[in-house]
Amino acid sequence: MIRVELPRFGRFAAWRDAARSLASARIPAGDVAWGDPDAPADLFGADPMPAPGDAPVTASRDFLDLARQVAHHSDPERFALLYSALMRLQVERGFLSNPADPLQDRLNRMAKYVRRDIHKMHAFVRFHELPSDGPRRSFGAWFEPEHPILEAGVPFFAKRFADMDWLIATPEGIARFTGGQVAFDAPAARPDLPDDASHGLWQTYFANIFNPARIKTNAMRSEMPMKYWKNLPETRLIPEMLNDAPRRVQAMADAGASIAPARAARVTARIRQLPDEGMPQSLGQAGEQAARCTRCELCHAATQTVWGQGDPQAELMIVGEAPGDHEDLQGKPFVGPAGQLLRDTMGQAGIDPDRAWLTNAVKHFRFQPRGKRRLHQNPDGGHIEHCRWWLDLERRFVQPRLTLALGATAARALTGSKAALTPRRGGVEPGLDGGPVLISWHPSLILRLPPDRAPAARAELLADLQTARQMLAA
């Protein structure tokens, strides 16, 4: 029997070196005993470590990751199991990925417990401030993990608490972080940690963030198992918090509604602005009222009312269908891809978008959520009718000489006619309020057309914009 002694710290690296050497000599797993300082192997009658053999030894990265975790399990057989696994890997490469293999299953379970224990160490170590005479503050903690995980748990603290000195004492040993360097020491008796005023404040926080009206102790116990409670400052409050909860809930019910303090009414009177719902006297007022519009149901899902934008004294008003995704988020009309196309085409026609009034027939985005996106939906007749109130107000205040209707929805809102758009495109019709309405394509239609038809439609939009310019110049 060959006996390998592993040190208290740096144990995994020592195991890996020994295992690689033994495996290269193809020493069977049954011939090796692994000892560590807590469970020393019987030194009498041990065979000496054989010289390395010349057989190749391979281990996958997955296996090494697994072994590094298993090495921190408390099971005294862990290193023997790992060596058996290493030996099997030499002949049976894929056994670790076979869900039905019992050794694979056992090792993965052990690794899972170790990961969980490390996670709980990161969660439940509580530092106490220690006196310090240097410039760095000093802290200490006592923690009792289930497995010998100290070495594996410490790097997290070294990265997080780099600007202070600290020690974490455990039954397995002590980790000291001094001046930026970690060192490990053999275990010592549990240190006496001084009282720390911040622990009292922490208890205050713990007791007050708790809502006595919702008791769910199972969730608490499964995530914060009671074996960790003894070293946590806050858990000793739990029994009393639970005991007291029914009384507090009853007291709330008994107290019922209260009478508001006198200042409340004064504050509310000062800040609660009753919206002015009288007939708007200006374009700005109309826009403010429209921002609160609930005339149809679209306002509940859309982000905001998208009011018109541009020159309030514009001679040309351009009316689209309704805001799309981009317009809805930004609260401005014609800022998405279709808007870009329109602005480009306006530029080609020699019309400055800032000198026109750009708006939509319907002022809220209509959509259907699908997966991660919002799919655009056309507004229906009801939405157009409800929203005509705002369009009429815009027209009354802007008083454009000419209105360009983009697409069927705008044409319908402005002229009242639902007739097909194709024969009407490029023509001027009388609007419901008497003003001339020039009818064209909506730029989003051009974007949706197949590549062989889009340029012609875009040329028609450009021609209509040029017509608009000529009409206004006349």
Place this chain on the structure above:
Amino acid sequence: MLPFAAVEGNASGTYLGRMVTKTLQDKLAILSDAAKYDASCASSGTTKRDSRAGGIGSAGGSGICHAYTPDGRCISLLKILMTNFCIYDCAYCINRVSSNVERARFSPEEVVTLTLEFYRRNMIEGLFLSSGIIRSPDQTMGDIVRIAKMLRVDHGFKGYIHLKTIPDASPELVAEAGLYADRLSVNIELPQDDSIRRLAPEKRPETIRATMADLRLSRDAAKEKSFTGKRPPRFAPAGQSTQMIVGADQASDRDILRTSANLYTGYRLKRVYYSAFSPIPDASKVLPLIKPPLMREHRLYQADWLMRFYGFEAEEIGAAHPSGNLDLAIDPKLAWALANRAHFPVDVTRATREMLLRVPGFGTKTVQRILAARRNGAVRYGDLLRMGAIMSKAQPFVTLTDWHPGALTDSDGLRARFAPAPEQLSLF
């Protein structure tokens, strides 16, 4: 004696009688009590960073829950209000102007100190700072941003910061908040606009949504490289979330899920938190003191998961029951399967990923494993068990080489197999 805030049962306490100076502990008690109705405590998914090159703290990867209270909620962040003075009068809120709750206000230095001292003792992952509205939204947001800036710039704090964004605050302040915070959140408060207007008269649903839209646009912009290849500064790398109170108005679960779907798709939220309406001390007479509907809250979270990770739409989950509410006795995925049995049983060896995700008892990980295992041969009943499938739930809905549900899928008593037995009324 527990270190509770003297919040409950002091309705007679007048304002002037309480002008004595409060200690830090008094303030902490009052301002953590005032913060407990915010459900979020997440600290995951932000940029990876640590203090080896200076400063204090680390973040990135999955967050850590440092403690749990007996209400089953985790404590990951120091969740406090800067102040619980508030000029708004939201009926569901303990801090509304018309409440007699005891008031306090932290100085920015006090918030910074508490955060750092708790952090150094490994009690928290960082700070979740919210506030009542004092004087004006801008004044309040300005103070919140100042605290975050002190932590980040003056103290090199690398931990997690979640800031509540005050709707109506100026865009410049919100933009600055995004530079220091990992997460920003705006609470939608209630699932329906009418309820917001009625119960929170100073808030406006369209303003809340517009603020969320701004946050999304700022995040989108921060992800785009400029044409010189330079990256703009990060903006709230852990995204935005919101919270909705459940059970304070008449909205059905279907209404709630619709609202969630609109929020997720519109503003790319990381999370919508559902908070069962819970009785508060010093209640408003507009809202009844009810037992918080915890099971309903739980079912909503399950339904929310189905929308985010299982490809379900709000409408189909909501349609499983004619009332538009979720079945409290069984989980929403099972309820959907029972209402849509024509799709079942599913042949596990052939079904698409989308359909496997709809099988009750199969989680996203199980489905991943099934797809991997299918490439290597037939998947049997025992394999599914090992892969983590809950076969007691899946049985009626799947066929395998060694399993067929027979008439079970369409049997009348199928729901009864899963629903807990109705509670027997006592005869006495």
